[in-house]
Amino acid sequence: xxxxxxxxxxxxxxxxxxxxLKNTMVVLAGVALAALGVYNIVLKAxxxxxxxGVFWRQAPQGLVASRLAPGGPGARAGVRAGDVLIAVDGEExxxxxxxxxxxxxxxxxxxxxxxxxxxxxxxxxxxVLMPVPRGDVSAFYYLSLAGFFxxxxxxxxxxxxxxxxxxxxxxxxxxxxxxxxxxxxTGKLSPADWVLFWADALAVxxxxxxxxxxxxxxxxxxxxxxxxxxxxxxxxxxLVVTGAAVMSHALLA
Numbered sequence: 001x002x003x004x005x006x007x008x009x010x011x012x013x014x015x016x017x018x019x020x021l022k023n024t025m026v027v028l029a030g031v032a033l034a035a036l037g038v039y040n041i042v043l044k045a046x047x048x049x050x051x052x053g054v055f056w057r058q059a060p061q062g063l064v065a066s067r068l069a070p071g072g073p074g075a076r077a078g079v080r081a082g083d084v085l086i087a088v089d090g091e092e093x094x095x096x097x098x099x100x101x102x103x104x105x106x107x108x109x110x111x112x113x114x115x116x117x118x119x120x121x122x123x124x125x126x127x128v129l130m131p132v133p134r135g136d137v138s139a140f141y142y143l144s145l146a147g148f149f150x151x152x153x154x155x156x157x158x159x160x161x162x163x164x165x166x167x168x169x170x171x172x173x174x175x176x177x178x179x180x181x182x183x184x185x186t187g188k189l190s191p192a193d194w195v196l197f198w199a200d201a202l203a204v205x206x207x208x209x210x211x212x213x214x215x216x217x218x219x220x221x222x223x224x225x226x227x228x229x230x231x232x233x234x235x236x237x238x239l240v241v242t243g244a245a246v247m248s249h250a251l252l253a
Contacts, residue, residue, distance in 0.1 A: 022163050030155040033175065034148065037182040040196055041144055049132040049187040050103040052112070054079055061117075062086060062094050077127040080118065087115040100189060103129065132187065140184060147181030150174045169214050176210055179203035201245065205238040 053072020056063040063085040068075045086092070088102045089112055106112065108131045116123045154174025161167040185197035212234055 023159055026155060026158050030151060033151055033178060036195070036199070037144060037148060037151075037178070039192065040183050041141065043186050043188065043193070043196075044134075044137055044140060044184070047186050047188050048108065048134070050106050050108070050110070050129045051132045052079075052103065052114075052127050052129060056085065056096060056099065058096060059084075063096065063099060073127050073130050077114070077125045079114065079116065079125060079127070082118070083123075084117040085114060086117055086122070089113050090115075104188065143181040147178040147183075150177040150181070154178075166218055169210075169218065172210055173207075173214050176203045176207040180207055202242065205241055206235070209234040209238050 051072070052074050053069040053076075054065050054074035055067045055069075057066045058064075061084050065074070065079055065081050065083045065085070067081055068079060085099070088099065091102070092098070102112070106129055108129065110129050112127050112129065114125045114127050116125060151174060154171040157174075158167050158171045179199045180203040183196045183199040183203070185193050185200065187193070213231055216231070
């Protein structure tokens with residue numbers, strides 16, 4: 001004879017299915033965020049931003065040197081304020097993106113030939129590029145480890161607790177701490193670098209509001225009904241600044 005175990009109730013089966021689905025989504029989100037953090041570390045360690053020491057502005061006639069860094073590569077090569085950049089190594093440089101692309105593909109000490117227009121006279125100057133100082137990169141690595149610790153704590157708590165308001169709120173705080181400590185754009189301005197830029201910027205803007213909201217509502221709701229307007233008020237500055245940043249980026253892109 002065949003012995004059959006106790007039948008699993010449909011309600012319990014549905015609950016188990018939802019739990020497995022929730023855990024799978026939490027793990028996938030954690031892996032995706034961790035991959036972003038690891039990519040940022042690799043990018044920080046391998047990418048060096050090149051600089052010509054000239055602050056260029058877009059004008060109808062092309063890129064115009066608005067000012068120069070004293071003692072920078074451009075100043076040493078003879079570039080002057082008001083010079084119009086026509087080409088770099090024989091290729092037209094009519095936009096900041098083209099110039100950034102030309103600089104990003106070079107190494108420290110590379111020599112570029114700038115074709116300039118100065119008072120209706122065309123000149124060719126050789127500019128030796130220098131890397132932009134990266135600051136204390138080792139400090140970023142230590143902060144990144146702290147960010148990964150926050151991500152692990154938030155993920156473990158969300159896996160072990162039911163999917164309720166308190167656990168989601170705590171997880172959000174941990175994720176924002178992770179983004180604050182473990183994401184930092186490099187200036188490469190690739191699509192992935194823009195993701196790092198906005199992740200870091202949004203974490204800086206929203207972490208204070210989310211953390212204060214968590215303090216006001218954990219472990220139980222502490223605000224009376226007449227003070228509930230405080231919660232949306234916490235988020236208003238971050239939302240306003242985020243909207244202004246997105247609009248300015250869209251207008252200047």
